[in-house]
Amino acid sequence: MSRISARYLAKRLVVSYLTLLVIMTLLFVLVRSMPGSFVSSMVSPQTTPEQIMALKERWGLNDPLWQQYVRFMVNYQTGSFGRSTTFNEPVWNLIARRMPRTLILFGAAFVVAYTVGPLVGMYLGWWRGTTRDKAVFGTSLFVYSIPSFWIAWLLIWLFNYELGWLPSSYMVTQFQTFDWTPVTVMADVLKHIALPLFSVAVVGWVGAMLIMRPSMNNVVDEEYVFLARAKGLSERTVMIKHAARNALIPVTTGAVIALAFLIDGAVIIENVFSWPGMGQLIVKSVLARDYPVTQAAFFMLAILVVGARLITDILYTYLDPRIKFGEKR
Amino acid sequence: MATERETTRFESVRSRWRPRIERFRRGWDRYTEHWMGLAGLFILAVYCLWALFPSVFAPHSPDWAAYVGTSGRMTPEQIATLPHPPAFGDPFFAPLGTNSTGQGILTLLVYSARNALYIGFAAGILSSLVGVPLGLISGYYGDTWIDEAIQRVVDVMYGLPFLPFLIVLVALRGITTTNIILGIAITSWLNNCIVIRGETLSLKERAYVESAVVSGASDLRVVFRHILPNVWPLAFVFLAQDAAYAILTQAALAYLGLADFTSNSWGIMLLNVRKAGQIFSAWWWLIPPGLAIAFVAAAFYFIGFSMEDVTNPQREP
Numbered sequence: 001m002s003r004i005s006a007r008y009l010a011k012r013l014v015v016s017y018l019t020l021l022v023i024m025t026l027l028f029v030l031v032r033s034m035p036g037s038f039v040s041s042m043v044s045p046q047t048t049p050e051q052i053m054a055l056k057e058r059w060g061l062n063d064p065l066w067q068q069y070v071r072f073m074v075n076y077q078t079g080s081f082g083r084s085t086t087f088n089e090p091v092w093n094l095i096a097r098r099m100p101r102t103l104i105l106f107g108a109a110f111v112v113a114y115t116v117g118p119l120v121g122m123y124l125g126w127w128r129g130t131t132r133d134k135a136v137f138g139t140s141l142f143v144y145s146i147p148s149f150w151i152a153w154l155l156i157w158l159f160n161y162e163l164g165w166l167p168s169s170y171m172v173t174q175f176q177t178f179d180w181t182p183v184t185v186m187a188d189v190l191k192h193i194a195l196p197l198f199s200v201a202v203v204g205w206v207g208a209m210l211i212m213r214p215s216m217n218n219v220v221d222e223e224y225v226f227l228a229r230a231k232g233l234s235e236r237t238v239m240i241k242h243a244a245r246n247a248l249i250p251v252t253t254g255a256v257i258a259l260a261f262l263i264d265g266a267v268i269i270e271n272v273f274s275w276p277g278m279g280q281l282i283v284k285s286v287l288a289r290d291y292p293v294t295q296a297a298f299f300m301l302a303i304l305v306v307g308a309r310l311i312t313d314i315l316y317t318y319l320d321p322r323i324k325f326g327e328k329r
Numbered sequence: 330m331a332t333e334r335e336t337t338r339f340e341s342v343r344s345r346w347r348p349r350i351e352r353f354r355r356g357w358d359r360y361t362e363h364w365m366g367l368a369g370l371f372i373l374a375v376y377c378l379w380a381l382f383p384s385v386f387a388p389h390s391p392d393w394a395a396y397v398g399t400s401g402r403m404t405p406e407q408i409a410t411l412p413h414p415p416a417f418g419d420p421f422f423a424p425l426g427t428n429s430t431g432q433g434i435l436t437l438l439v440y441s442a443r444n445a446l447y448i449g450f451a452a453g454i455l456s457s458l459v460g461v462p463l464g465l466i467s468g469y470y471g472d473t474w475i476d477e478a479i480q481r482v483v484d485v486m487y488g489l490p491f492l493p494f495l496i497v498l499v500a501l502r503g504i505t506t507t508n509i510i511l512g513i514a515i516t517s518w519l520n521n522c523i524v525i526r527g528e529t530l531s532l533k534e535r536a537y538v539e540s541a542v543v544s545g546a547s548d549l550r551v552v553f554r555h556i557l558p559n560v561w562p563l564a565f566v567f568l569a570q571d572a573a574y575a576i577l578t579q580a581a582l583a584y585l586g587l588a589d590f591t592s593n594s595w596g597i598m599l600l601n602v603r604k605a606g607q608i609f610s611a612w613w614w615l616i617p618p619g620l621a622i623a624f625v626a627a628a629f630y631f632i633g634f635s636m637e638d639v640t641n642p643q644r645e646p
Binding site: 015019020022023026030031033134137138141142144145146147148149150151153154156157161257261263264267268271279282283286287294297298301302305306309 | 364365368481484485487488489490491492493494496497498500501520573577580581584585596599608609615619622623624625626627630631634
């Protein structure tokens with residue numbers, strides 16, 4: 001911790017917290033400005049005006065807006081998210097059930113993408129301008145341009161429909177007849193995760209590669225690389241141990257931004273594969289005007305992104321000792 | 330006299346523009362060394378032609394239906410054969426087959442180019458119009474409250490996941506192409522802003538900017554006359570990337586059912602494949618729209634990255 005001043009850390013924590021508060025305010029405004037209230041999604045034409053009033057009263061919609069706002073801010077920071085209007089269970093339960101599934105799928109995809117991407121970027125950046133670099137770079141940009149759900153369809157077509165090797169939906173086999181031992185369940189989940197994971201990763205690694213390639217190319221001419229070569233180290237050692245290590249720094253920033261894009265991917269891919277995670281939940285709840293779930297889901301994702309940004313800034317100081325925060329230039 | 334004055338004006342315009350034309354020509358020469366950039370321009374040119382003159386390139390009009398042309402009704406037996414695989418000659422000409430309502434796939438493909446390019450260019454330009462000025466201001470007034478305020482706004486926006494936020498915006502404002510473009514622009518100006526800010530921060534330390542400040546140029550003049558011209562190339566790179574992102578996002582929204590169904594678009598073609606339950610049986614209907622989206626997005630990325638190489642030659646290729 002010596003490299004980072006406590007003052008700076010405290011300042012960043014406060015700023016992150018304030019950012020979250022602003023995001024929450026934005027969420028409140030956004031959701032309240034949707035046409036109709038969420039009560040209108042619960043009523044049918046047969047509902048009497050008295051019943052609607054009672055519903056509004058029960059959900060606290062008749063209170064002044066500022067009271068609703070204060071209640072919303074206080075409730076969310078104490079972890080009470082209310083009840084879902086469409087799933088009819090506490091929002092917290094819904095999220096606690098679905099968040100891990102999303103984290104499993106996209107954690108795995110993140111690891112794959114951020115292993116393959118920087119590696120490929122490293123090679124392309126080192127040999128920038130060669131025919132091989134141009135061919136691989138062009139191809140990967142094209143792959144980057146393919147709509148994720150379309151590539152998922154093609155994968156399902158090949159591996160599920162034609163070959164029948166891998167299942168195309170849900171996280172475990174529905175109505176399974178096998179024993180519930182951890183091993184079989186694990187194998188079952190692995191089989192189910194294969195296609196969605198591949199669909200995300202096949203596009204996702206390009207983002208990391210795009211950052212790594214120029215970054216690697218920048219360090220190629222640095223003096224320490226020249227020195228390492230002069231010492232007689234092999235090209236491979238120079239590239240991986242000396243150059244790539246320093247080129248990785250911009251990739252960590254990119255990784256946080258990519259987190260947001262992975263959530264984008266989650267929304268689509270989870271819908272394609274009926275993966276019962278947060279992405280599917282968000283789309284369902286937004287379209288059903290299920291405000292409590294929508295707000296809570298956005299809130300959780302906001303915490304994820306804001307927290308990740310804070311962590312990268314701290315990680316930075318460890319990756320590159322030259323970077324120091326909290327000190328005047 | 331009059332003619333002479335006009336000549337001199339023309340001369341002065343020419344002498345003023347000559348260095349710019351020269352610079353453009355040099356840039357163009359560098360650009361043509363990149364096969365990716367040329368491929369991107371070629372693809373974009375084809376799509377632009379499709380968008381401008383769809384009736385020349387499409388074999389039929391969008392109203393056309395297999396068997397009956399533009400009028401009449403199909404018999405139940407005829408409808409049962411739809412979607413029809415590629416057919417040449419009689420009874421109808423459909424080089425890429427038809428969809429389940431009998432429209433030609435190639436026809437739809439060509440007519441959808443206009444929508445994709447419109448969304449791409451509009452969203453790209455809009456998010457540049459927001460992101461570039463904010464990035465310039467933020468960078469020029471770096472380390473002051475103005476910069477701080479803009480960066481905090483960017484932080485907040487990053488905290489909101491893009492696509493879910495976009496879904497809320499579109500669900501909120503109604504599903505029209507204009508709203509989709511506005512929503513994409515609102516969520517995608519952040520990258521422009523951050524990158525332009527970084528560039529501006531380094532540019533304003535250069536000697537020529539400092540000398541302009543010392544010689545009494547106003548902030549506005551320094552930003553627009555001295556910094557902006559050096560930021561343009563980078564802004565164009567991000568415009569191209571935003572355009573590609575916008576086209577892909579529109580396809581994703583269409584997949585979720587959030588697209589304007591009255592317009593022709595590749596995303597809607599893909600949605601219709603799914604709705605008709607023909608994903609795995611009508612390959613001639615599934616493959617072309619996906620490839621069309623991939624090619625136009627790739628064209629924008631190709632152009633963007635080639636321009637990055639041209640304007641920022643780290644190393645000779």
